[in-house]
Amino acid sequence: MLGRDKIIELLKSLTREAREYGVGQAEALYLGSHASTTRFANSEIIQNVKESNRTIYFRVLLDRKLGMASTNSLHIEDLRRCLKKAIAIAKQSKPLKFFDSFPEPSKYFDFKTHFFETASFTISDKIEMLDDIFKKLKSETKSPLTLILSPKGRGKGEGVKAGGALSTLETELALSNSNGIMAYQPFTSAHISLITSAVSASGFASQFERNIKNINTKRLLSIALEKTIIKNKPKKLKPGRYTVILEPAAVNEILEWLVYIGFGAESFIDGTSFMAESIGKKIMSKKMTIYDDGADLSGFPVPFDFEGAAKKRLDIVQNGIAKGIAFDTLLAKKYRRKTTGHALIPEDVEGPFPSNVFIKAGGHTIDEMAAMIERGIMVTRFHYVNGLLDTKTASMTGMTRDGTFYIEDGKIKYPIEDMRFTESILEAFSRVEAISSQRQAFPIPWNDVGACIVPGLLIKDFNFSD
Amino acid sequence: MTLSPLPKHTFIPVLQHTISYLKKKGVEYTDVRFEENASEGVMARDGEVDRLWDNLDTGFGIRVLYKGAWGFAASSLLTETETKKMADAALSQAKAIAKIQGSRGKGQGAIDKNPPVRIKYKAPYQIDPFIIPLEERLSPILKATSLHLTPDTSIRGQALQKIHTIEGFLDFQKTHKTFLNTEGSFIEQEFYTIGAGIKVIAVDGNDVQVRSFPDSHNGIFRQGGYERIIEMDILKNTPRVIDETILLLKADECPSGEKMVILGGSQVALQIHESIGHAVELDRAMGMEISLAGGTFLTPDKLGKQICSKIVNIYADPTIEGGAGSYIYDDEGTKSKRVDIIKNGRFVDFLTSRETAKRLSVGSGKWEVGKKPAPAGSKQGSNGSVRANGWNNIPIIRMSNINIEPQQGVLNDLIADTKDGILLQTNKSWSIDTLRLNFQFGMEIGWEIKKGKITRPLKNCVYSGITPQFWKSCNAICGKEEWQMYGLNSCGKGDPIQSISVGHGAAPTRFDRVKIGAVKC
Numbered sequence: 011m012l013g014r015d016k017i018i019e020l021l022k023s024l025t026r027e028a029r030e031y032g033v034g035q036a037e038a039l040y041l042g043s044h045a046s047t048t049r050f051a052n053s054e055i056i057q058n059v060k061e062s063n064r065t066i067y068f069r070v071l072l073d074r075k076l077g078m079a080s081t082n083s084l085h086i087e088d089l090r091r092c093l094k095k096a097i098a099i100a101k102q103s104k105p106l107k108f109f110d111s112f113p114e115p116s117k118y119f120d121f122k123t124h125f126f127e128t129a130s131f132t133i134s135d136k137i138e139m140l141d142d143i144f145k146k147l148k149s150e151t152k153s154p155l156t157l158i159l160s161p162k163g164r165g166k167g168e169g170v171k172a173g174g175a176l177s178t179l180e181t182e183l184a185l186s187n188s189n190g191i192m193a194y195q196p197f198t199s200a201h202i203s204l205i206t207s208a209v210s211a212s213g214f215a216s217q218f219e220r221n222i223k224n225i226n227t228k229r230l231l232s233i234a235l236e237k238t239i240i241k242n243k244p245k246k247l248k249p250g251r252y253t254v255i256l257e258p259a260a261v262n263e264i265l266e267w268l269v270y271i272g273f274g275a276e277s278f279i280d281g282t283s284f285m286a287e288s289i290g291k292k293i294m295s296k297k298m299t300i301y302d303d304g305a306d307l308s309g310f311p312v313p314f315d316f317e318g319a320a321k322k323r324l325d326i327v328q329n330g331i332a333k334g335i336a337f338d339t340l341l342a343k344k345y346r347r348k349t350t351g352h353a354l355i356p357e358d359v360e361g362p363f364p365s366n367v368f369i370k371a372g373g374h375t376i377d378e379m380a381a382m383i384e385r386g387i388m389v390t391r392f393h394y395v396n397g398l399l400d401t402k403t404a405s406m407t408g409m410t411r412d413g414t415f416y417i418e419d420g421k422i423k424y425p426i427e428d429m430r431f432t433e434s435i436l437e438a439f440s441r442v443e444a445i446s447s448q449r450q451a452f453p454i455p456w457n458d459v460g461a462c463i464v465p466g467l468l469i470k471d472f473n474f475s476d
Numbered sequence: 477m478t479l480s481p482l483p484k485h486t487f488i489p490v491l492q493h494t495i496s497y498l499k500k501k502g503v504e505y506t507d508v509r510f511e512e513n514a515s516e517g518v519m520a521r522d523g524e525v526d527r528l529w530d531n532l533d534t535g536f537g538i539r540v541l542y543k544g545a546w547g548f549a550a551s552s553l554l555t556e557t558e559t560k561k562m563a564d565a566a567l568s569q570a571k572a573i574a575k576i577q578g579s580r581g582k583g584q585g586a587i588d589k590n591p592p593v594r595i596k597y598k599a600p601y602q603i604d605p606f607i608i609p610l611e612e613r614l615s616p617i618l619k620a621t622s623l624h625l626t627p628d629t630s631i632r633g634q635a636l637q638k639i640h641t642i643e644g645f646l647d648f649q650k651t652h653k654t655f656l657n658t659e660g661s662f663i664e665q666e667f668y669t670i671g672a673g674i675k676v677i678a679v680d681g682n683d684v685q686v687r688s689f690p691d692s693h694n695g696i697f698r699q700g701g702y703e704r705i706i707e708m709d710i711l712k713n714t715p716r717v718i719d720e721t722i723l724l725l726k727a728d729e730c731p732s733g734e735k736m737v738i739l740g741g742s743q744v745a746l747q748i749h750e751s752i753g754h755a756v757e758l759d760r761a762m763g764m765e766i767s768l769a770g771g772t773f774l775t776p777d778k779l780g781k782q783i784c785s786k787i788v789n790i791y792a793d794p795t796i797e798g799g800a801g802s803y804i805y806d807d808e809g810t811k812s813k814r815v816d817i818i819k820n821g822r823f824v825d826f827l828t829s830r831e832t833a834k835r836l837s838v839g840s841g842k843w844e845v846g847k848k849p850a851p852a853g854s855k856q857g858s859n860g861s862v863r864a865n866g867w868n869n870i871p872i873i874r875m876s877n878i879n880i881e882p883q884q885g886v887l888n889d890l891i892a893d894t895k896d897g898i899l900l901q902t903n904k905s906w907s908i909d910t911l912r913l914n915f916q917f918g919m920e921i922g923w924e925i926k927k928g929k930i931t932r933p934l935k936n937c938v939y940s941g942i943t944p945q946f947w948k949s950c951n952a953i954c955g956k957e958e959w960q961m962y963g964l965n966s967c968g969k970g971d972p973i974q975s976i977s978v979g980h981g982a983a984p985t986r987f988d989r990v991k992i993g994a995v996k997c
Contacts, residue, residue, distance in 0.1 A: 047972050051763045054577055055545075058569040059972070061868045062551040062562075063535065079530040082552040088532060095530045102610040103525060133569045137576055173766035175971045205766055280521075281640040281679040282686075357529035359519040393770060398905035399918045399995045400936065402684050407916050409909040411770070430907075430914055430940075432995070475916075476940060476991065 011129070011182060012042060012064070014194040020084075021066075021186035028070055028093055029188055033100070035071040037112050037187040039316060040064070041355065043458060044129075047177035048136045053144045058133060067356045068096040069112065069317075074105040076340075078356045108344045115190045116320040118313035119305050123459075125221035128198035129180045136176050143227050147172050147206065150235060170238055172231075174204040178222060181458050183316070191318040197459050199310070200225060205412055206234040210244055211425055213237025214390050214412035216259060218451040218461060220310060237390060237413035237425075244425040247416060251471040253386035253443075255379050255417070258450035260389045260410075262464045264435055265300075265367060266455065267397030267406055269462075273302075273326055274352075274363040275341040282401045284436055288332040294439040296330040297372070302364035304351065309366050310451065310461035317353040324350045324364065330440070338362040354457060365460030372445025372465060379444050379468045381420035387474075388415040388422060392431070404435040407475070432475040444468040484512070484534070487554045491536060491656055494563050498540060499658055501567055505541040505587060507657035507808060510534075511867035513649060516606070518614060520644040523622025525614065535867035538562050539808075542570035544586045545577065548870040587830040588857045590809050592660030597804050599667040600797060601701030605648040608702055616705060617644035620674050620714040635722045640679040642714075645694040646705070647671040647965065653807075661809045669800060669977055670704040671697035671965055674714060676721040685724035685935060687920055689717045691742045692903050697800045697963035697977050704798075720921060723933050730922050730937035732993035736897030737939060738890055738986045741954075743919065744880065745962035745980035746903050751943040752790055753878040753978070754969075755912035756817050757861075758826035758836060768971040770910030773943065774823055776836060783823045784947035787883060790818035792827060792861060794876035799979030800963025801878075803863070807871035810860040817878065821948070827861035829873050865974035872970050877961070879981030883953040887984045890952055892928040898992060899923040899930065899984075900937055916940040918995060936994040946987060954983035 021038040028036030042064040049057040066089065067080040077100025081092040151170040177200070184194040200222035206213045213234035217225050256264070270277075277283035284293065304312040304321025314320055317339055325333040337345075338353035341362065354361035380388065395408030409430050415422045446466035454460050491508045498506040513533040519526045536559070537550035547569030549562040605613060624639040648670055655663040673695020675688045690696045690708050698704050739747060759765055760772040774783070784790075794803050794812035804812055808830055816824050828836070834857070864871040891899065905918035922934035963979040 045972065049764075049767055049971055051766050055573050056764050057870060058547050058573065059870050060549040060562075060565050060569065061972075062549075062553065062558075063868055064552055065533075078528065081532040081534075083532060083534050084553065088534075092530075092532060099528055099530060099610070103528065133565075134572050137572050141576055171763075173763065175767045177972070203767060207763075207766065279641075280643065280677055282677060282684050357517065357527070357531060359517070359527050393910050394907045396905040396907040396918075399938070400684070402682050405995050407905070407907045407918075409907070409914060411910050428909060428914075430909075430916060432916070432938075 011180065011196065017182060017184040018186060018192055018194055021184060022192070024066070024089060024093060025186050025188050028068070031097055033070040033072045033097060035112050035188045037069040037185065037317065039067040039355065040182065040184040042182040044180040045177065046133065047175055048133070048140065049175045050140055051173040053147060053172045055137060055140060066092070068093050069356055070096045070100050071112065072097065072100040074110060075100040075103045076106055076109060077103060080357060109340060112187045112189055113191060113317055113319045113339055113349065118193065118320050119311065121311040121313060123220060123311060124196035125198045128178050128200050128220065128222040131178050131200070131222050139227060140176060143172055143204070143231055146228070146231055151239070170206050170208045170235065172204060172206055174202065176202045179458055183459060185318040187318060193314050193318045195313055199453065201453055202230065204230050204234050206238040208238050211238050211240050212412045214259065218453050240425050242424045244427045245416070247426045247429065249429070249474045249476050251473050253383050253468070253470050254472040255376060255383070255386065255388045255466060255468050257376065257388070257390050257466045258464045259391035259452070261369065261467050262452040262462050263392040263395045263408065264406065265369065265462055265464055267395055268404060268435060269363050269367060271397045271401040272404060273336055274361055275335055275337045276360060277401065278335045279341065279345065284402050284404045285332050285335055291332055292330050293332045293436050294327055294330040295442040297442050297445060298327055298330050298439050299370035300327040300367065301325050302336065302352070302367050304366045306366065306368065309368060309463045310459070312366060312459050315351045315353040316355050319349045319351040319353060321351045321366070326364065336362045336364045358456065361456060363456050365454060365457055368463045369465055371447050371449050373447050374444050375448065376446055376466050379446060379466065380417055380422065382444060382468060383417045383420060386417045387426065388417055390414065403437070405433065406435055407432040429474045430476065431473060433473045438469050438472055441470040442467050443470055484554065488654060490556050490559050494538065494559050495656055495658055497560070498563055498567060503540050503542050503567065503658065505658055507539050507655060508536060509807060509864065509867055510536040510654040512652045513866060515647070515649040518617065518646040520614070520617050520621050522641055523618055523625060525618070533866065537864065537867045537869070538566045539870060540566040540570045541586055542567060543574035545570045545573035550868040587834055590659055590661070593805065593809065594662045596664040597666070599699050599802065601668045603702035605668065605670060605702040606650065614646065616711050617646050617672065617674070620644055620711045623714050624718060636718070638678045638680055638722055638725055639676060639718060641677045643675045643677070645671070645673050647694065647697070655805070655807065655809060657809050659809065663805045663809060665803060665805065667699050668701055669697060669699050670701065671695050672705050672708055672710060674710055674717065676717050678721040678725050680725045683725055685721055686904065687717045687721040687724065688902055689713050691962060692920060693964060693966065697965040698798050698961060698979070699800060699802050700798050724921060724935045727933040727935040729994040730934040730992060734989045735992050736894055736986060736988055737990040737992065738894065738897060738899045738984055740899065740901035741958060741960060741982045741984050742962050743900060743903050743917065744982035744985045746906060746917070748790060748878055748880055748980055748982060749875065749967070749978065750906060750908045751912055751915055751946070752818065753875040755943065756826050757873045758828045758832040759873045761826065762832060762835065765969065768973065769969050773911045773913050778823050781823055782821050783944045784818050784821040785950045786821045787953060788818055788821050788947060788950050789881040790878060791816050791881070792876050792878050794860065796877050796979070796981070799877035799961055800965065800977040801876035801979040803876070806860040806862045807864050808858070808862045810858045810862065812860040812876065815859045825859065827873050827875065828859050829862045830858040832873065833858045863976060865976045869970065869972070869974045872974065874969065874976055875967065875978045877979035877981060880953060880983070880985070882956045882959040882983045884955040886957050887954055890954060890984060890986055891925055891930060893952070894925045894986065895927055897925045898934065898937070899925060900939060913943050915943065937992065938995055939990050939992045941990060946990065949988040949990070950985060951988055952986040954985070959983040
């Protein structure tokens with residue numbers, strides 16, 4: 011960690027230098043990270059990586075002409091070259107009629123987002139944590155852990171194997187602009203995904219925390235094993251419409267795609283979003299409320315976005331009614347709106363996106379939801395969901411993985427083979443019957459500081475295709 | 477305030493010193509990669525630049541093998557202190573794993589030795605894209621994305637009003653890699669990678685139709701200079717693409733059932749990518765990718781088995797000039813070469829690394845595959861299929877250019893030879909299961925074929941299948957005239973995920989009894 015003072019001093023000097031080159035406004039964003047991931051497979055650690063990176067992104071405005079450039083070299087010559095490149099791009103660009111200013115200073119919430127326990131978690135600590143899982147797994151499955159490659163790529167024999175990844179991340183996000191913004195926030199996060207695999211079944215559990223001390227490997231192993239240690243071979247179920255319980259990990263896969271194809275300004279503007287021309291209209295069940303809130307302490311709070319705009323709540327879908335879209339300053343000014351505080355790093359062409367997304371919790375446990383089902387399917391998670399089939403109806407497809415079960419008369423009866431779903435999520439989310447009270451946090455793919463906070467859903471007539 | 481990093485020309489000796497330092501510490505093997513990546517990206521919309529960015533990304537990664545265990549540490553900070561810090565970090569990772577797991581490769585070594593190489597290589601290109609003035613550089617994309625904006629009162633002009641947006645993408649990258657290892661290799665490679673494409677979006681109420689050129693998902697990526705952009709001739713092709721997009725708004729939905737299907741070349745490329753290319757990665761077969769990407773149905777016991785029809789020959793070839801996945805040495809210092817993957821329909825080899833090839837050939841440790849003969853390629857060690865996305869990632873098994881051998885004839889011949897079928901062009905969506913078996917692809921456009929002639933366009937087409945059954949139904953592949961290199965820049969694998977450029981040589985190909993339908997919900 012460089013720390014607030016060093017980074018802000020560096021960014022201030024760079025924006026000052028930019029002004030000396032004659033630009034109207036200048037912005038310097040610092041994103042520094044120290045990441046460490048330990049991967050494991052077949053109950054062995056197979057990979058360790060540690061990465062330390064620091065990137066500075068410049069944006070300059072010169073007579074309404076915008077230029078952007080970035081570098082991760084902190085050599086003064088490279089920083090100057092990068093700044094001059096941003097200025098050169100601005101000089102060669104056409105003036106933006108709509109864009110005249112970077113954000114102005116505003117008051118940020120004060121959150122604790124950095125935890126020493128996570129930042130100081132060493133490789134030895136990680137190995138110890140994982141070895142503990144391997145030992146527990148060995149004792150709980152009480153069988154020799156021999157592995158022969160099986161036709162399905164899973165462990166053949168009597169043992170259960172653990173695979174997955176444990177990662178920690180320490181991030182510093184800082185921004186200075188010539189309008190007077192000086193923002194700095196350090197973050198940490200820890201994520202573990204655990205897959206337990208046996209001959210014909212596998213289970214999954216994950217946990218995402220700011221403080222690694224909250225990660226409970228005993229609980230995770232118990233969840234994953236419960237899905238793995240099964241008496242019967244998975245049965246094949248006919249494709250068709252079934253009542254389903256999508257556990258939080260499965261809902262999260264879908265939510266990520268909803269964000270990508272529908273909740274950001276880019277797709278809203280180009281007309282491909284299901285939210286385009288739907289604001290104020292009912293698009294889902296009134297049970298469904300989706301919002302973004304960087305200030306919600308029950309999630310992964312973030313005080314400001316990647317251009318220094320303060321975070322605030324954005325209602326996206328409220329009781330099934332489409333309400334709002336995530337904007338940054340650039341697109342907000344182009345379409346005569348106000349930024350919602352969702353800018354990503356300047357070179358991200360697909361954003362802005364909501365980055366602290368919540369689905370409002372319901373009032374049931376997953377077991378209570380299962381008890382509501384006469385005949386149905388429980389899905390632990392999906393693999394390779396794709397939401398580009400028809401973005402206007404949010405039609406998606408994907409495969410189930412790591413624990414799919416048939417439910418009969420309110421109880422899980424037996425595991426079933428993985429199935430493909432193909433479904434309009436707007437229609438599916440219009441048939442939501444119940445929402446779990448417990449929600450789970452998941453990292454988001456489009457930045458390192460936010461999260462999705464997601465419950466399980468009970469949905470009627472969910473379509474499983476061939 | 478800056479962190480006083482070293483100038484780059486003085487940094488290489490620091491890395492050489494690091495290799496010596498780690499040797500003295502008793503490592504089994506070490507390699508260091510120093511990469512400088514300069515890139516420029518443009519997103520244009522309706523004739524205007526939406527975002528244009530320039531990026532310089534530099535750093536180094538150190539990989540250590542100690543008593544059969546690996547460690548990897550990388551940093552963007554080019555200082556002597558940071559280099560030593562990362563070397564120590566990589567070594568301590570490997571030591572910590574070796575201590576708890578024992579020496580996996582003890583007695584036989586976790587990898588075979590490679591001969592030392594000293595070489596400098598620059599991939600060929602004609603026009604350096606970075607020296608072309610910005611206005612000229614962007615011109616084809618800006619003009620193409622504004623073609624629907626010209627005032628036009630004709631019938632076509634009225635139809636143009638249905639075009640909501642035209643987006644354009646340009647991507648220029650220059651990568652310089654310096655690789656050093658304890659075997660004495662010093663390899664420098666430099667590549668330019670260029671990508672471009674347009675996406676036409678038409679909206680009519682709730683119907684959104686998209687057509688892309690020369691391919692979807694930001695276009696085609698290839699090594700080479702600005703001449704690649706000129707070759708694409710995007711401006712000339714855009715009016716046709718616009719017309720097809722408008723046509724789709726009024727087109728019928730794709731019928732459901734089983735049909736003879738001809739896949740356009742770019743979709744054959746993606747079909748190879750998802751169902752063959754990823755499936756033959758040996759780290760997947762060994763369960764090492766289970767945490768994110770999954771496994772594969774192609775385990776070593778499938779070697780020699782017929783998984784495609786006899787006319788299908790698929791090979792990996794990083795030595796091809798101009799592929800998005802071309803190189804002469806991979807990121808662990810192994811010389812690249814052509815490798816047969818599917819020969820006359822039979823699965824004959826994996827994509828391998830030094831570690832996985834060794835494990836497969838000796839059936840070491842827990843990988844009890846000794847009962848099956850190891851593939852010919854793996855007996856000779858790695859087949860040079862390892863790359864990392866940038867300095868900050870550990871090298872893993874990746875596709876290079878995975879190509880299908882052309883057969884004969886042109887697309888029109890294939891259409892004329894098809895009594896009842898559908899030609900499917902340009903990918904819209906993709907999904908496949910963890911074992912690379914059950915796939916579904918959505919397509920931008922379909923063309924109904926009756927009695928050897930195209931009769932009407934079809935929209936919202938989807939096809940699905942199970943990999944071996946699908947490839948066994950392949951009954952025709954077009955010839956050299958139709959074969960071309962496609963490339964994508966966003967192949968994801970690994971954890972943390974690494975996104976890398978991959979090439980595919982492909983030609984239109986026909987499959988029988990393919991399950992098709994419209995997007996059904």
